[in-house]
Amino acid sequence: MKIEISNIANLPSRFGKYKIKAFKEGFKEHLAIYKEPFGDVTNVRIHSECLTGDAIGSLKCDCRDQLEASLKFIEEHSGMVIYLRQEGRNIGLLNKINAYALQDKGLDTIEANHQLGFKADERTYEIVDFILKHFGITKINLLTNNPLKLMGLKCVEVIARVPIVIEPNEFNEGYLRVKKEQMGHILDEK
Known part of the structure; x- marks a missing residue:
């Protein structure tokens, strides 16, 4: 690139x-x-x-x-x-806010990322x-x-x-x- x-x-x-x-x-x-x-x-x-x-x-x-x-x-x-x-361990701002909403319902950061279809950490x-x-x-x-x-x-x-x-x-x-x-x-x- x-x-x-x-x-x-x-x-x-x-x-x-x-x-x-x-x-x-x-x-x-x-x-x-x-x-x-x-x-x-x-x-x-x-x-x-x-x-x-x-x-x-x-x-x-x-x-x-x-x-x-x-x-x-x-x-x-x-x-x-x-x-x-x-942003958001490389899931982007929109997905990070969606992960925040899942955290508000009791999920931790890793569970929220997995619920959205991401790994715990997508950074490179x-x-x-x-x-x-x-x-x-x-x-x-x-x-x-x-x-x-x-x-x-x-x-x-x-x-x-x-x-x-x-x-x-x-x-x-x-x-x-x-x-x-x-x-x-x-x-x-x-």
Whole structure:
């Protein structure tokens, strides 16, 4: 697939001053938000889009908290946040809201996805490999709790996993429990 790449622009934000570059893959446009210098081992967060959490501040997930923690980490230590346009574990916004409605009826996130005909997690990481190669990054410290991300990268060596520990709230405790118990997320390390 052909990937279109934008120019580099400055991105001052409430978390720090970054550079930003977009990568267009078909109809999806992904971002690399970064602060140099990278060094021999680059700190990288792969963050999948979550409109309800990232932009609206939903308390049903920990997405916004993870994104903000990652941006703060990158501001302090340099590195990159790769923002993937894979809403709702890549089932899309419409299906994510339908999954929310099923969760309101008592299903957990995995059961809701299965009820809609999807796997628990439909995300892929080929574009991440492309972006990392584009920047010449070969060794990373991966900011994640998700073991699938550790296994999903093919073009880099993961030197270390940096945990992102977020305090649960009354609305996302069940969601986080499912991530830990059924998806193998490592949530309780500091």
